[in-house]
Amino acid sequence: MELTSLSALELGKKIKSGEVGVVEATKASLENIEKYDSTYNCYVTVCKEEALKRAEEVQKLISDDTLTSPLAGVPVGVKDNMCTKGIQTSCGSKMLSNFKPTYTSTAVQKLEDAGAVILGKLNMDEFAMGSTSETSFFGATKNPWNIDRVPGGSSGGSAAAVAAEEAFCTLGSDTGGSIRQPAAFCGVTGLKPTYGAVSRYGLVAYASSLDQIGPMGKNVEDVAEVFSTIMGHDPKDSTSVKQDAKKFVLDNNIKGMKIGIPTNYFRKGLDPEVKESILASAKVLEGMGAVVEEFEMPALDYAIPAYYIIACAEASSNLSRYDGIKYGYSAENFDGLVDLYFKSRSEGFGEEVKRRCLIGAFVLSSGYYDAYYKKALQVKAVIKKSFDDAFEKYDVILTPTAPTTALKMGENLSDPLKMYLGDIYTVSVNLAGLPGLVVPCGFDKEGLPIGMQLIGKPFGEDTLLNAGFAFQSTTDYHTKKPVLKSGKEA
Amino acid sequence: MEFETVMGLEVHVELSTKTKIFCSCTTEFGGDPNTHVCEVCTGMPGTLPVLNEQVVEYAIRTGLATNCEITQYNKFDRKNYFYPDLPKAYQVSQLYLPICRNGHIDIEVNGVKKSIGIHEIHMEEDAGKLIHDPWDDCTLVDYNRCGVPLLEIVSEPDFRSGEEVIAYLTKLKQILQYIDVSDCKMEQGSMRADVNLSVRPFGQDEYGTRTEMKNINSFKAIARAIEGERARQIELITEGKKVVQETRRWDDNKGSSFAMRSKENAQDYRYFPEPDLVPIEISDEWIERVRKSLPELPTEKKERYMKEYKLPEYDVDIITGTKALVKIFEEANAVCNNPKEVSNWIMVEVLRLASETNTDPDDISFDPKNLGVLINLVKNGVVNRNTAKEEVLAKMFSDNVEPEQYIKDNNLQMVSDDSLVRDIVTSVIAANPNSIEQYKEGNEKVVKFLMGQSMKQLKGKANPAVVTKVLEEELAKL
Structure with a gap:
């Protein structure tokens, strides 16, 4: 078995026992990046020298027992919207293509403190706006299962890097499905934690009330370990919840676990093969002793408009700071202050970012606020309430992650509305601030992965992880690997 | 036709907390440009604000001292606009749920008492400063002031004369200094006032069209700006023209104002709740604790001085009008227990020295206890009164000398032999x-x-x- 095919925890064990060296593991990942990344374009920045230097340091710290984390020495990748001191943090945008932060985000710092070796920064939709990873200024990322398909987005680089074995595990961020949908498209495991479980300090904001950092990996155990490492209260993030990090002892006994399936998620628009696969997975869980039941959640039908209003409103404000003056892209020829703003932003942002900033500015404008933004907040409250009601009856809610498997490249780029509708199963989770876990649960006729989504109560990640762990202990979808193509072969 | 002037004030006060409102940078005035800054107050991507609780405490203190209701569940909102002194392109402020509402401040003008309503007080962050460099013809930005906590104190449109405005500002400044939330130094910009002004014929109920004059930075300039703007509006109306709702800048050197922007060009600030901060919940206990910690306020102090010490109103007004003089009075009196004498020494000698040396009462640096000591020395015949005034106090004022030691060293004891x-x-x-x-x-x-x-x-x-x-x-x- 190739070293890079190990899971993060398997590698961690071998490093701890001395069977594998940290430098050796790091080199193996870097070799895969060198071999495959010209095909898949997972990375915006590869930090080869920094990673090798850090690998040597970490090796010493492991050898003298200073570092004892199960992730010590494991090479990982980080989505390019998390600040890394002195290393370009572009958010997939021309606007920040020359931006090197002066500090490191809390989540990345926690991973580094545990001894993980950062290989580089992963590609993404520009400012995390998109669900295909095609809107990146640095070119589209490709799906390792089929290079004519998108990896999903916006954390497409984070998902594809795990699938292409260019990192043992990665960090992504999820505002409306940006960890879960690419995890489903690339056949990897991804967790969007409860809002407030992981510090957002250093995560370049898209929509502050919805953004959440989370782990992506080869299986539930890896994802649980990374989550355990990055979670916990951060005094630098007022919205991070006051709870300590905890270890997850996974248990595949799900006897009596109550699983609800919202029937309105299984009607029109859902690809039949995806539907079949999700319902079959429900049977698997039922076979393990879970109690599966169908129910209606009508409020979910309003999730997409509410999500796009809130997310765009916040984005329009969050992205206003990119004005060409302090850092980032600045137009060269301009006539006065307003022209500098106008040109820098016109030239520095891509289409989708501009579209969302315009929508956001519109819905917040005087005279429209009540009709749009305020209404959307009301819908958000209704959705939250209907989840609360559902969790009175169920421990976990099972849904599809996306209406289809991975789309063809370019298919959605020309039709933003179609792209927005593709987020139907994921955005309500962000609106309600809940945790969502995606695990691979099948393949369509073309061999593209299908992922199911498990939604949990606030801070109910342990239940979700147990359900996912139980599923992976009786299925092998998560162990399937795409046939990778090096640059020449592609 | 006789016209009545109607005014409302928006006063911005920089709070004297040690650190900024959302980060731990110092709020100290001055410093080389861009040295009191960090990732947070310069709005670097990915940074988040963390509220300085002292700001909330100071806001509650201010609200209680100005008879406001405290909003126990309040939030911050974002006010969005592009300007180079605002690094995030939004100011974190409070629109929907300001921390204090419905207060009032009592003033007295020419013996007539009046209550000025306070509509609201909200917390917000200050912006940076733009500095134009004429040599290179470019504009530079200093972010040191970015994130310094501000209170915006919004009055009701209750003012009818410039004197009322000045009386209110004077009283407000006294209160804020008494409760130790701001030094209120207008020349350093830690207190700034915007005046909303309209005129209407006497007897008319509806307000006239108002203009706003921004950032006038001394009481005298405010009085002049009010007079100038009032005259301008009356002239327009008398000539049959219309007052345009707009923001104007008062140029105190020229003695006239000019239009900055009209209502049509007014900014749409696209306010919405700040998602990076959690709502602030203020408990009854917190409010009570602050209420108990409030010091005696100017009005109460004035009444007590007159009643307890039998001092003349004129003297009490002057002493209680400035926190620094109150401190001198109280500390000196604690030593010599002779309020009349202390008051006289302050009114005559201390204020004379202050005016001769052009010293702001806030900057008087002698130890107030020593004034009490000096008064005792005079009373006990150790030093001649004139010597005490002319030589000892002057030296205390300039060099903060100890009176007893100074008298001894310079052989100034009275000869009683x-x-x-x-x-x-x-x-x-x-x-x-x-x-x-x-x-x-x-x-x-x-x-x-x-x-x-x-x-x-x-x-x-x-x-x-x-x-x-x-x-x-x-x-x-x-």
């Missing part, structure tokens, strides 16, 4: 035979001259009562 005084007096009598002749002829005025000569010989250090007594005895012997 009769024999020494008698020697001097007899020598003065001997040296002025002409005067003695006149005295014998019944000219009493000569006694004063001889007294003065004796005091001069004694270098002003003698107790005048003793000198008078000895002189009278010696003259009687003649």
